[in-house]
Amino acid sequence: MTLLKSWVTSANTADHPFPLNNLPYGVFSTGEDDPRCGVAIGDMILDMAQAEATGLITLGETAYFDVPFWNEVMEDGPALWSALRKRLTAIFAEGSADQAAAEALLVARADAELYMPFLVAEYTDFYAGRQHAENMGAILRGGPELPANWLHIPIGYNGRASSVVVSGTPVRRPLGQMKAPDAEMPSFGPCKRLDIELELGAVVGTGCDVGSNITTEQADDMIFGYVLLNDWSARDIQAWEYQPLGPFQGKAFGTSISPWIVTKEALEPFRTSVPPRDHKLLPYLTESKPGLYDIELEVLMQPEGSETTTALTKTNYSRMYYSAAQQLTHHAVGGCGMTPGDLLGSGTISGPTKTEYGSLMEMGWAGKEPFTLDSGEQRSWLEDGDTMTLRGNARGKGYTIGFGDCVGQILPALKDQFNS
Numbered sequence: 296m297t298l299l300k301s302w303v304t305s306a307n308t309a310d311h312p313f314p315l316n317n318l319p320y321g322v323f324s325t326g327e328d329d330p331r332c333g334v335a336i337g338d339m340i341l342d343m344a345q346a347e348a349t350g351l352i353t354l355g356e357t358a359y360f361d362v363p364f365w366n367e368v369m370e371d372g373p374a375l376w377s378a379l380r381k382r383l384t385a386i387f388a389e390g391s392a393d394q395a396a397a398e399a400l401l402v403a404r405a406d407a408e409l410y411m412p413f414l415v416a417e418y419t420d421f422y423a424g425r426q427h428a429e430n431m432g433a434i435l436r437g438g439p440e441l442p443a444n445w446l447h448i449p450i451g452y453n454g455r456a457s458s459v460v461v462s463g464t465p466v467r468r469p470l471g472q473m474k475a476p477d478a479e480m481p482s483f484g485p486c487k488r489l490d491i492e493l494e495l496g497a498v499v500g501t502g503c504d505v506g507s508n509i510t511t512e513q514a515d516d517m518i519f520g521y522v523l524l525n526d527w528s529a530r531d532i533q534a535w536e537y538q539p540l541g542p543f544q545g546k547a548f549g550t551s552i553s554p555w556i557v558t559k560e561a562l563e564p565f566r567t568s569v570p571p572r573d574h575k576l577l578p579y580l581t582e583s584k585p586g587l588y589d590i591e592l593e594v595l596m597q598p599e600g601s602e603t604t605t606a607l608t609k610t611n612y613s614r615m616y617y618s619a620a621q622q623l624t625h626h627a628v629g630g631c632g633m634t635p636g637d638l639l640g641s642g643t644i645s646g647p648t649k650t651e652y653g654s655l656m657e658m659g660w661a662g663k664e665p666f667t668l669d670s671g672e673q674r675s676w677l678e679d680g681d682t683m684t685l686r687g688n689a690r691g692k693g694y695t696i697g698f699g700d701c702v703g704q705i706l707p708a709l710k711d712q713f714n715s
């Protein structure tokens with residue numbers, strides 16, 4: 296695969312995140328207009344509501360783009376996804392007969408406000424990064440030994456769909472109960488150990504019934520696409536609450552996603568295998584095709600009032616131990632129904648060295664080794680006003696499949712009305 300040329304000339308460069316090869320799906324508005332579905336191409340967005348209303352795009356009898364979310368397309372399955380992508384690819388190809396009709400329906404991305412691209416049905420977060428799990432073991436339990444189940448099960452917990460927000464939405468520092476190791480009693484107050492988790496989110500397109508089970512092949516077919524995901528984490532709240540049932544309030548106050556769903560089809564050339572297995576996985580988790588993707592990931596940090604942005608981390612999604620299809624299979628195989636719009640967080644993505652860690656907990660070794668930003672400031676945890684950006688790009692021959700930044704700024708905690 297090489298760069299596919301488009302008459303939208305801004306899309307025709309090797310490093311533009313949204314070439315014709317990508318065509319990611321979002322929801323946008325300009326000025327006073329209502330939010331509606333859009334497809335990014337180069338510096339422009341195609342208005343899908345107008346494209347359908349004018350007959351440029353018809354997907355059978357049903358109207359898909361009279362709503363400001365992609366769920367109706369998602370739930371109709373892979374044949375429809377392919378047909379839509381094929382049509383969009385033809386519309387935007389160099390020399391297309393549809394150029395004039397489509398050109399009239401483009402808006403500049405710079406003028407657009409972006410919204411949640413889909414309605415999140417439920418949100419599940421996994422723990423599938425081996426380096427991250429080993430680092431957390433070393434920090435919390437004094438050694439990098441993985442939990443006994445880790446090499447056999449994609450460990451996860453059920454999170455909150457209600458607090459998933461689109462990039463650009465500020466995230467408020469949570470209040471909660473915590474207990475310092477040397478304190479006699481717990482206390483309530485603003486989180487002091489606020490953190491990020493660099494993750495990829497898999498967007499489930501089609502569901503499966505309660506009481507059914509699915510193979511990894513079926514699970515892969517159910518995945519519509521991927522977004523960047525920041526699983527904001529309150530480490531002090533989490534540390535006190537997480538045993539024995541896992542994270543709860545320490546993870547429930549915010550999860551940010553990037554605004555464009557990058558389709559599985561766009562990522563197809565970047566498929567790559569999971570790393571070698573220490574133990575053979577049980578048959579229900581085996582995959583017949585590579586389940587991960589070669590996606591370069593970055594974490595950037597900018598303190599409030601500072602002109603300087605620091606690149607903290609560069610790593611790659613291909614470092615994960617379990618693929619999204621394996622996670623979805625494990626999720627559903629015991630009879631748990633899955634719903635169109637379910638969101639699966641990959642787990643924190645960390646590589647083997649300090650400049651590849653996907654959380655501040657690892658970068659600053661739980662506050663023991665503060666790190667210095669390019670602006671000269673030190674950090675162990677997030678401070679109010681800090682802006683965190685996740686970035687993702689898959690690099691092809693002469694083209695890039697970009698995700699669009701996943702950005703969030705920390706707001707100060709609400710006044711604690713219980714301690715005056």
Ligand code: MN
Binds near residue numbers: 421
């Ligand atoms: Mn997480």
